[in-house]
Amino acid sequence: MKKLIILVVSMILSASTMHAAEVPEAVKKAFTQKFPTVTNVKWEKENGTEYEASFVIDSKEMSALYTATGALKEIETEIPVADLPQAVVDSVNKKYPNAKIKEAARIDRSDNSVLFEAEIRVGGKKTDILFDGNGNAVN
Structure with missing residues (x-):
């Protein structure tokens, strides 16, 4: 049971939902430049140093992963x-x-x-x- 609790806590800490106000300005700026029409964005912090934006474009679920300095690492698109x-x-x-x-x-x-x-x-x-x-x- 103790191992299960540790596993669950680790999973929560590795990717935690956050408010847009907590996302570095460089990340938000890079996201807005790449996806200027997206308005409903859910932010998560990944691995303690990266920021993932989840959103929908043309009925497709997408996410974009950024470094803390705003460098785009990857874009994932549902297919x-x-x-x-x-x-x-x-x-x-x-x-x-x-x-x-x-x-x-x-x-x-x-x-x-x-x-x-x-x-x-x-x-x-x-x-x-x-x-x-x-x-x-x-x-």
């Missing part, structure tokens, strides 16, 4: 599961033959690399797995 590269689908089916891909996202990183996230359910448990475009799992 239909059918839009995942076939190599990603094949990798999921090979490693998790009983899994079903429930949701998917495309992650565009600041280094111009692209990752894909597949949310799968195995035995009632939800797991998010990152892949490159060739279907290789990424840490």
